[in-house]
Amino acid sequence: MGKHKCIGILTSGGDCAGLNAVIRAVVHRAVGTYNWKVLGIRQATKGLMSRPPQGIPLDIEKVDPWLSIGGTMLGTTNEGNPFAFPMSDGTLLDRSDEIIEGYHLLGIDALIGIGGDGSLAILRKLAKQGNLNLVGIPKTIDNDVGITERSIGFDTAVNIATEALDRLHFTAASHSRVMILEVMGRDAGHIAISAGIAGGADIILIPEIPYKISQICEKIRERQEQGKNYCLIVVAEAVRTEEGELLMHTNRLGQSRLGGIGQYLADTISDCSGAETRVTVLGHIQRGGTPSPLERLIASAFGIAAVDLIAEEKYDRMVTWQQREVMSVPLEDAISKYRAVEPYSTLVKTARGLGICLGD
16 A cells, blocks of 8 residues: 555544544554545444545644543444444344445555453445455454453453452441452453452352352351451453353333443342342443553554554554554454453462462
8 A cells, every 4th residue: 555545543432441542543654654544434334324435634733642541432332233224213223234335435554452352343244345455453351352462441341340349348347248349341351350359359259150148158257257257259241140140221212231230239138148238230330431551552552553564564463462562463363253251361360379268
């Protein structure tokens, strides 16, 4: 790709810390090194559906202050599959051709998509259908995208959850309570296991390891016998009840969201142990705020690497973090693999070695 080319960049799916640092790095490399133009696409694929398409020019001066800003300055969406887009009359419409047309109307030569496995799968399908040049960057606080050790948003989310545990520690001890912290994790327990170890939790529950309430209550009683009349529990939102039920909330629009396992545990533990329990649900607090230093480093490295892939005309690939290096892998391979917490991984072994109860 020669000079004076134009690349687009969008953020898709849930927001998180570090997205703006990626955008900043992309602009620095594309404009500063290659003398290309960069268009930031507003509201992800919705911006490409709009007419005119919602692309805003980005230059180094504009994005330089974005390094430490949370969320995404471009906006994002995680509602509405463009291949079956929900319309106001309740029907589903395939609007993929509108997105492809929007790409061409903006005069984009290549697109950088920042998203999780779901968003990247949709973008890849669009790219294949419309013969678009696509490079992916992994983003999810859940850290469950395949073939990458880190995704944008994970480190900051762990920091926030760890700080919450630090704060709960003191109030738990002061009142001799069992404090339960419910953290995000749509399918995986990466935030829970990492923050639980770093924050000194006594019990960590993740969806990858089945638990028994009796084991949790035994751990609480064991601590009571040692003169420790309080307990810290961290649980991933995707953990099921002991009977195997996945707890969900459904809003007035009929949309279902994970939530409720913390309160379920509080009620159940209180019955079997007699301990006074309190629940804190972190929710979207884990997505917001200033990105951690490590987040900014990974984001910057990913942004530079993605632009370099475009310069080498290596498309349909995703940048990854492996063994202290940024590499790239076929996008198809990355989104076809799912990275759960391995039951015999280093972190699980570490937790057990520290005497942390995993409920089994």
